[in-house]
Amino acid sequence: DSGVTQTPKHLITATGQRVTLRCSPRSGDLSVYWYQQSLDQGLQFLIQYYNGEERAKGNILERFSAQQFPDLHSELNLSSLELGDSALYFCASSRTGPPLHFGNGTRLTVT
Amino acid sequence: DAKTTQPPSMDCAEGRAANLPCNHSTISGNEYVYWYRQIHSQGPQYIIHGLKNNETNEMASLIITEDRKSSTLILPHATLRDTAVYYCIVRVGSDSSYKLIFGSGTRLLVRP
Numbered sequence: 197d198s199g200v201t202q203t204p205k206h207l208i209t210a211t212g213q214r215v216t217l218r219c220s221p222r223s224g225d226l227s228v229y230w231y232q233q234s235l236d237q238g239l240q241f242l243i244q245y246y247n248g249e250e251r252a253k254g255n256i257l258e259r260f261s262a263q264q265f266p267d268l269h270s271e272l273n274l275s276s277l278e279l280g281d282s283a284l285y286f287c288a289s290s291r292t293g294p295p296l297h298f299g300n301g302t303r304l305t306v307t
Numbered sequence: 308d309a310k311t312t313q314p315p316s317m318d319c320a321e322g323r324a325a326n327l328p329c330n331h332s333t334i335s336g337n338e339y340v341y342w343y344r345q346i347h348s349q350g351p352q353y354i355i356h357g358l359k360n361n362e363t364n365e366m367a368s369l370i371i372t373e374d375r376k377s378s379t380l381i382l383p384h385a386t387l388r389d390t391a392v393y394y395c396i397v398r399v400g401s402d403s404s405y406k407l408i409f410g411s412g413t414r415l416l417v418r419p
Binding site: 198200229231238239240241244252254284286288294295296297298299300301303 | 339341345348349350351352353356394398400405406407408409410411412
């Protein structure tokens with residue numbers, strides 16, 4: 197158990213809808229990272245937050261947004277969902293330095 | 308971003324050492340090499356990391372060549388539970404703002 201909690205574990209929704217994925221980092225970790233893993237793309241870095249501020253951005257679509265709250269939990273919001281957004285979404289956390297510790301992901305299915 | 312190259316798949320017998328190679332010929336002097344593994348769609352699991360010296364922990368050993376252009380992850384006594392996809396990654400960025408760029412990894416199959 198990495199100590200990173202992601203909810204929900206599974207999510208099924210329809211195209212055009214909006215969903216929110218939640219991540220609770222390990223106790224004491226200030227950084228939260230979001231990754232997307234789809235079958236044909238591997239693990240893609242989306243975005244990083246450090247103590248509430250956005251620090252690094254990867255291949256995150258404009259339809260996606262994230263934030264980190266004062267209690268350090270983070271949410272990833274996905275809107276106008278498309279079939280291609282079906283994937284595993286992983287959250288990871290770390291203290292100021294490495295390594296990253298990953299949660300077990302949220303499996304999103306868009307129908 | 309520094310890129311890594313790994314063989315797509317490997318196999319080894321249970322109880323034997325598994326040696327997983329990684330090429331990172333464009334690595335910069337201050338970039339760390341990280342190894343993670345992912346077992347069947349679970350979250351990636353941290354294994355080990357290093358900068359220039361060889362490293363060992365309870366899970367594995369990491370051998371980095373002197374020119375730092377390649378490294379090898381060694382699982383000394385592979386078990387069936389070590390069957391997974393292994394990712395060699397070069398960290399990009401500083402301690403407070405860095406990202407791990409995952410490649411395709413090596414799918415390791417440990418045979419009984």
